[in-house]
Amino acid sequence: MIELQPNAKTPLYEQLYAALADEIRQGVLPPGSPLPGRRTMAAQQGVSVNTVDAAYQMLAAEGLAEARPRSGFYVQKTYGMLHPRRAAPAPAAEPHPAENAPLYDLSTGSVDTALFPARSWGRLQRELLYQRPELLQRGEMQGDAALRAQIAWYLSGYRGVCCTPDQIVVGAGIEYLLGCLAHLFAGSLAAIENPGYARTQAVLRNSGLACVPVDIDRDGLPAAALEQSGASLCYLTPSHHFPTGITMPATRRAELLAWAAARPNRYILEDDYDSEFRFDTRPLPSLQGMAGPDGPVVYLTTFSKSLAPGIRIACMVLPRPLLAQYRRDFAAYANTVGRFEQQTLCAFIAGGYFTRHLARIRLAYKRRMEAFAAALRAALPGVQLGAVHSGLHFLLTMPGAQGERAMVESAAREGVRLRGLSEYYLARAELCTPNTVVAGYSALRDADIDAVAAALAKAWNKPSESKG
Known part of the structure; x- marks a missing residue:
């Protein structure tokens, strides 16, 4: 079964196309062999039929497959003669989570798509x-x-x-x-x-x-x-x-x-x-x-x-x-x-939809901000939060930390993406408040708030106190 990544930036149909194209080029799918039916492939991969159809159409457009009326898609017969089978390359090492998609994204450019009307x-x-x-x-x-x-x-x-x-x-x-x-x-x-x-x-x-x-x-x-x-x-x-x-x-x-x-x-x-x-x-x-x-x-x-x-x-x-x-x-x-x-x-x-929508998402973001701020204060004793009551991000200062860059890198190792305040200085970065990062919460799921706070506490060597 092909492994698709639903949370990746690359659309699912492109992921499916790339995987099938690779199997055809390597000879895993021999010339003339049928591709699984669109509904069968959709059920196997847990995606829509439209996703499979888009992937198959891309294969056909590139000449890797051909569509036969009332029969389905087949690996192009002439492909094997034009492109002899090559040994599969050695699998690449699994990337570190910090180098791939983060578990939690605290950047400022995203929104909560679940709130879209x-x-x-x-x-x-x-x-x-x-x-x-x-x-x-x-x-x-x-x-x-x-x-x-x-x-x-x-x-x-x-x-x-x-x-x-x-x-x-x-x-x-x-x-x-x-x-x-x-x-x-x-x-x-x-x-x-x-x-x-x-x-x-x-x-x-x-x-x-x-x-x-x-x-x-x-x-x-x-x-x-x-x-x-x-x-x-x-x-x-x-x-x-x-x-x-x-x-x-x-x-x-x-x-x-x-x-x-x-x-x-x-x-x-x-x-x-x-x-x-x-x-x-x-x-x-x-x-x-x-x-x-x-x-x-x-x-x-x-x-x-x-x-x-x-x-x-x-x-x-x-x-x-x-x-x-x-x-x-x-x-x-x-x-x-x-x-x-x-x-x-x-x-x-x-x-009147827009004003009602604004009232709804303003309340949702306010509650998220309050919950996130409370979780951070509980997990990170001494943390200072600035500009909390406006916008969809705030400044997070951790006195005694090992510097902004270390904060960003250690947070990334724990799966949390955020940016240091100095990255926004166009000049004279020495004026930047030390040990300060920019934490956006607009795309943060409510269910992940405590996990993010715990991850940052671990990253910055501030383990939460346990009772008893």
């Missing part, structure tokens, strides 16, 4: 597929007007964003939208928070913008340091700084808006990436709302955290002077989000 989302999308054939046609460059109207309504009511639907641009992910903005700000020097989101710096640099890291303090990015940097563009995560979790106070926000207003063509890019997940108080209104619809702020947000990273829908709100340039420069571009996905999200918001 599959039933309501799927029903809405099926209805659109059958009832709205016009969605097969090319849509508006900025995104469908109906979706932009719903997004404007949501952002106004829940994030204090001040805009009209015509100012919204829908795109397939923040990275795509940042690439568009880099074109609009060609020749500018962009300031990036340090520590911060390295992917943002990479996208802007790949798109031709020079970037300079600016150190944050306990209130976020200081306006004085921004002025000294010489930048005319600034990327911020003010509602929940990544990765420290700092919430920028209103006074600092006002200082940064004053910096932007002091000279022409200065702009702030406000990334409001996970403001939905604040568990203690309501988040401050957006920086864009403070600046107004024509102020020097471009607002960006994504549905990756609230729905799923695989649903590539993000948006930006452009001040009108930039909107005119965007429409001129990108007039020939097609929107990068499929119209069925756009209209499904539109119906999802308009029907």
